[in-house]
Amino acid sequence: MIEVTNIHKSFGDNLVLDGIDAIFEPGKVSLIIGGSGSGKSTLLKCIVGLHQPNEGKVFFDKKEFTKMNFEEKVPIRKEIGMLFQNSALFDSMTVEQNIVFTLDMFTDMSKAEKIEQANFCLERVNLAGKNKLFPSELSGGMKKRVGIARAISMNPKYLFCDEPNSGLDPATSILIDELIQDLTEEYKCTTVVVTHDMNSVMGIGDYILFLYQGKKYWEGSNQDMLKSDNKELNDFVFASPLMKAARETLKIED
Amino acid sequence: MIFYYFGEYILLLKKVFRKPEKMKIYLKEVFHEMTEIGVGSLGLIVIISTFIGAVMTMQIAFQLVSDLIPTSVIGQINRDSNILELGPTISALVLMGKVGSSISSQIGSMRVTEQIDALEIMGINAAGYLILPKIIAGVIMVPVLVIVAIACALVGGLLGGALSGAVTPDDYIEGIRGGFNGFTMVVAMVKATVFGFIITSVPAYKGFHVRGGALEVGQAGTRAVVIGCISILACDYLITALML
Numbered sequence: 001m002i003e004v005t006n007i008h009k010s011f012g013d014n015l016v017l018d019g020i021d022a023i024f025e026p027g028k029v030s031l032i033i034g035g036s037g038s039g040k041s042t043l044l045k046c047i048v049g050l051h052q053p054n055e056g057k058v059f060f061d062k063k064e065f066t067k068m069n070f071e072e073k074v075p076i077r078k079e080i081g082m083l084f085q086n087s088a089l090f091d092s093m094t095v096e097q098n099i100v101f102t103l104d105m106f107t108d109m110s111k112a113e114k115i116e117q118a119n120f121c122l123e124r125v126n127l128a129g130k131n132k133l134f135p136s137e138l139s140g141g142m143k144k145r146v147g148i149a150r151a152i153s154m155n156p157k158y159l160f161c162d163e164p165n166s167g168l169d170p171a172t173s174i175l176i177d178e179l180i181q182d183l184t185e186e187y188k189c190t191t192v193v194v195t196h197d198m199n200s201v202m203g204i205g206d207y208i209l210f211l212y213q214g215k216k217y218w219e220g221s222n223q224d225m226l227k228s229d230n231k232e233l234n235d236f237v238f239a240s241p242l243m244k245a246a247r248e249t250l251k252i253e254d
Numbered sequence: 255m256i257f258y259y260f261g262e263y264i265l266l267l268k269k270v271f272r273k274p275e276k277m278k279i280y281l282k283e284v285f286h287e288m289t290e291i292g293v294g295s296l297g298l299i300v301i302i303s304t305f306i307g308a309v310m311t312m313q314i315a316f317q318l319v320s321d322l323i324p325t326s327v328i329g330q331i332n333r334d335s336n337i338l339e340l341g342p343t344i345s346a347l348v349l350m351g352k353v354g355s356s357i358s359s360q361i362g363s364m365r366v367t368e369q370i371d372a373l374e375i376m377g378i379n380a381a382g383y384l385i386l387p388k389i390i391a392g393v394i395m396v397p398v399l400v401i402v403a404i405a406c407a408l409v410g411g412l413l414g415g416a417l418s419g420a421v422t423p424d425d426y427i428e429g430i431r432g433g434f435n436g437f438t439m440v441v442a443m444v445k446a447t448v449f450g451f452i453i454t455s456v457p458a459y460k461g462f463h464v465r466g467g468a469l470e471v472g473q474a475g476t477r478a479v480v481i482g483c484i485s486i487l488a489c490d491y492l493i494t495a496l497m498l
Contacts, residue, residue: 009490048375049374050371050375051373070269070272070379073377074377075377076377077374077375077376077377078376078377080375080376081378082372082375084368084371084372085368086367086368088367088368088369088371088372090370090372091367091369101376102376104276104279105275105276105279105376105378106275106276106377160375186468249399
C-alpha cells in the first residue's frame with residue numbers, strides 16, 4: 001500500500017501540488033487523472049522520489065519514503081517497476097539487455113537464469129523472440145511493452161505507469177491497459193497510472209484520483225464517477241460528445 | 255552564480271564517488287570507456303602531435319639563427335616544450351573537443367529521454383554508474399595518450415627536421431638525449447591526470463544537469479567544451495606555477 005499525505009510541491013513561485021492526500025491499495029489499479037498542468041506527473045514523481053515534495057509524506061507499506069536517504073531508498077526502489085511516458089528504454093542496449101539490466105545489478109543469477117527471466121517477461125508482454133532488437137527498431141506500442149517487461153523483471157511490488165497510452169492507437173491502448181490490469185492481479189502489486197485516456201479510466205480504474213489545479217477534487221471508482229455531480233470532474237471526463245452520450249446511455253440503462 | 259554551479263558540480267562528484275552497486279559491472283564499464291576514450295582517440299592524437307613536433311622543429315630552427323648555438327639544441331627545446339606543455343595541453347584540448355562533447359551529449363540525451371530517471375527509479379546511483387567509469391577511464395587513458403603524443407611529437411620533429419634540412423637526424427637525436435630532466439615527465443603526468451579528470455567530469459556534469467530537449471543537449475555540449483578548455487588552461491598554469 002502507498003499512502004501520500006498533504007503533498008505540496010512548487011517550482012519557484014508556481015505551486016503545482018497543493019495538499020494531496022491519497023491511499024493506493026495493493027492489487028488494484030489506481031489512476032491519477034486531470035487536465036494538462038494539473039500536477040499528475042509531478043505527483044507521480046513525488047511518490048517515486050524523482051521530486052522531493054516541499055511538504056508532506058509518502059509511505060510505502062507504512063515506511064516513510066520521503067525522509068529516507070539514497071541508500072535507505074534502494075531496497076524499496078528494487079521493488080518498484082516503472083513505465084515512462086516515452087518508455088525510457090536504454091537505447092544503446094538490446095531489448096534483452098534492457099530487461100536483464102536490473103538483474104545484473106542486483107541479483108547473483110546466472111546468465112542462463114537471467115535470459116530465462118527476460119524470455120518470461122517478454123512472453124508475458126507478447127514479445128517473445130524480440131530479444132536482440134534495439135529500441136530504435138521497435139514501434140511505439142512495442143516500446144511500451146518492453147518498458148513493462150523491464151518493469152516486471154524484478155517481480156515488482158509497486159508498479160507505476162506515466163501515461164502508458166500516449167501516442168498509441170486505440171487497439172494497442174486497450175492491450176496495454178489489459179496488460180497492466182492482468183499484471184496487477186498476477187503480482188498483487190500496487191499500481192498507480194497517470195493517464196488522460198478515458199478508455200483506461202472506464203476500463204481499468206479501480207480507484208481514480210482527480211486533480212484540478214494542483215488540488216484533489218474528487219476520488220472514487222469508475223462507477224462512482226458516472227454518478228458524480230462534481231462539475232470539474234464532469235467537465236474533464238465528459239468533455240467529448242462521445243463520453244457524454246455514453247453517460248446518458250448508462251443513465252437510461254440504470 | 256559561478257559558486258552555485260561549482261557547488262552543484264561538487265555535489266554531483268559526491269554522488270559519483272558513492273560505493274558502486276556491483277563492482278563487476280562498473281569494471282566492465284571502465285574497460286569499455288577506456289577503449290572509447292583511449293583507442294578511439296589514438297589516431298587523432300598521433301596525427302596532431304606528429305605534425306606539431308615537425309612544425310616545432312622547423313620554427314625553432316628558424317628562430318635559432320646564430321652560428322654559436324649548436325643545432326642539437328633544436329631537439330632539446332622540442333623535447334622539453336613537448337613534454338612540459340604541448341604534449342599534455344594540446345592533447346587535452348583536442349580530447350576535450352572530441353571526448354568531452356561526446357560525453358556531454360551522451361549523458362544529456364539520457365537525461366532528456368528520462369533514461370537517467372529510469373536508472374534512479376531502479377535504485378541505481380545514476381551519477382555513479384554513468385560518470386565514475388568515465389572519470390576512471392579518463393584519468394588512466396589521458397596520461398597514456400599524452401605519452402603517445404610526446405613520443406609522436408619527437409618522431410615528428412625528427413622527420414620535420416630531416417625533410418626540411420633544418421637539423422640532421424644525428425644532431426636532433428643528440429639533442430633529445432642530452433640534459434634530460436626526468437622531473438619534466440612527472441610534471442607532464444600530473445597535468446595529464448588532472449586534465450583527464452576535467453575532460454570527463456566537466457562534460458558529464460553539464461550533460462547530467464541538462465534541461466529541455468535536443469537543442470539544449472547540443473548547447474550543453476558546447477558549454478562543456480568551452481568551460482572544460484578554460485579549466486584545462488587554468489589548471490595548466492597552476493600546476494606549472496606550483497611544480498616548476
